[in-house]
Amino acid sequence: MAITAVKGFNDILPGEVEKWQYIERTARRIFELYGLSEIRIPILEKTELFCRSIGDATDIVEKEMYSFEDKGENKVTMRPEGTASVMRAFIEHKLYAADPIARLYYMGPMFRYERPQKGRYRQFHQIGVELTGVTAPTVDAQVLTMLSHFFAELGLDEPSLQINSLGCPECRPRYREALKSFLFSRLELLCEDCKRRYETNPLRALDCKSAGCIEATKGAPSMLEYLCADCDDHFSKTKGLLDLVGTRYAINERMVRGLDYYTRTTFEMVTTMLGAQSAVAAGGRYDGLIAELGGPKLPGIGFAMGVERVALLLAEKEFARRPDLFIAFMGEEAQGTAYKLMTDLQRKGASVEMDYEVKSLKSQMRRSDKFNARYTLIIGGDELARGTAPLKNMAAGTQEEVALSAEAIYEQVKKG
RNA sequence: GUGGAUAUGGUGAAGCGGUUAACACAUACGACUGUGACUCGUACAUACGUGGGUUCAAAUCCCACUAUCCACCCCA
Numbered sequence: 305m306a307i308t309a310v311k312g313f314n315d316i317l318p319g320e321v322e323k324w325q326y327i328e329r330t331a332r333r334i335f336e337l338y339g340l341s342e343i344r345i346p347i348l349e350k351t352e353l354f355c356r357s358i359g360d361a362t363d364i365v366e367k368e369m370y371s372f373e374d375k376g377e378n379k380v381t382m383r384p385e386g387t388a389s390v391m392r393a394f395i396e397h398k399l400y401a402a403d404p405i406a407r408l409y410y411m412g413p414m415f416r417y418e419r420p421q422k423g424r425y426r427q428f429h430q431i432g433v434e435l436t437g438v439t440a441p442t443v444d445a446q447v448l449t450m451l452s453h454f455f456a457e458l459g460l461d462e463p464s465l466q467i468n469s470l471g472c473p474e475c476r477p478r479y480r481e482a483l484k485s486f487l488f489s490r491l492e493l494l495c496e497d498c499k500r501r502y503e504t505n506p507l508r509a510l511d512c513k514s515a516g517c518i519e520a521t522k523g524a525p526s527m528l529e530y531l532c533a534d535c536d537d538h539f540s541k542t543k544g545l546l547d548l549v550g551t552r553y554a555i556n557e558r559m560v561r562g563l564d565y566y567t568r569t570t571f572e573m574v575t576t577m578l579g580a581q582s583a584v585a586a587g588g589r590y591d592g593l594i595a596e597l598g599g600p601k602l603p604g605i606g607f608a609m610g611v612e613r614v615a616l617l618l619a620e621k622e623f624a625r626r627p628d629l630f631i632a633f634m635g636e637e638a639q640g641t642a643y644k645l646m647t648d649l650q651r652k653g654a655s656v657e658m659d660y661e662v663k664s665l666k667s668q669m670r671r672s673d674k675f676n677a678r679y680t681l682i683i684g685g686d687e688l689a690r691g692t693a694p695l696k697n698m699a700a701g702t703q704e705e706v707a708l709s710a711e712a713i714y715e716q717v718k719k720g
Numbered sequence: 721g722u723g724g725a726u727a728u729g730g731u732g733a734a735g736c737g738g739u740u741a742a743c744a745c746a747u748a749c750g751a752c753u754g755u756g757a758c759u760c761g762u763a764c765a766u767a768c769g770u771g772g773g774u775u776c777a778a779a780u781c782c783c784a785c786u787a788u789c790c791a792c793c794c795c796a
Binding site: 308311362363364367368385414416418419420421422423424428429430431432497513561562563572573579580581583584585586587607608609610611612613614632634664665666667668669670671672673674677680682684686694696698701703 | 794
């Protein structure tokens, strides 16, 4: 039995990878319009980093991390998400000293030990964004607008943006208590998981899919009614700015995020097209995280999107590359000429193909067609003698004579 | 961690106990006699996820295992 890849770890093959490159290229282009810079962070971090940032009691930390001890007996973890690493780097290199406002994006693999299913893998890829140092709602609105802009640029109507506010350490505990007392009388209706979470994380019951919990939470108080004056003001100003620039959104006051560090604005890009995995991108504000990790008291906001999930939404699009020219040759002498021409043209910037071995003209034409080459140049003994050769436009089926020089051919091929 | 479904060539698949494992696509070569896409021809699974068992006989029945997919959970 041949060796296969590890469960939940996938190869991205030619044919599929072009779509990934398109997504990544678009992200870079759009994010840089908004002033962000790329940051590259390691895949391995000290385990403690994720316990501190994501939260000890979350599923990610409790049971989904790829953690092990390296040969120096250090406890390390393959990163399950990017925010913690970026903030660690931000603090470690004191980026805030030059400018408290850092605007960063990253892309790369993340690792979570979960059962794979549609849109969920053990090695998956995220493109993420982190902005630090701004409390004002202008940055919330900008991040959301940029995210919408990105999806619009990909040509996707789906997914749609949902937003909520989780309040701050001042008002969230008040809401939590209000929700608990509401839930208390209905405890019996809740599913086992939510009963268990009643103490640890009662907010979870709000987005539980079990019928009992949906029924039990009907008429539950909304976080939005419990926001303190500052949080309420922040949220309405954020909405106002989104309205001002025409970024479409819906308020979902039952949206809860899985990571402990979120405060105030949280959001998700959701779709109905991915089965159980509705979130294509998600994030929020994390005003306490940087200080929690030992850095200065600076606010932050960010999001991450799942590249596999975006790629799934882009299913129908065609990304195949096609060569500018295929050179067919007959005989060894023509092969040399063809090889020289091909190399000269590639050095000029044209994508050119030819067979590696001597084949029949028929066979070469078939290969040219298979590559979907835009032109085919045919070189034989006659052409060598006369110094020109037929250049065939494959789509039109027409052909004309061109001089056997890289300049002349380049001219023809690139003008079409 | 829990449930369910499925496992035949590069792909989609037929086959439902009996002896060469359909068919289509893809691929390779060739014919139409220096030109592709159409047409035609030839080649392409000693093999039916793995290991056992039942039987004179198994891809077809039974058992175990493994893998994949989907859902729960969780999340991007």
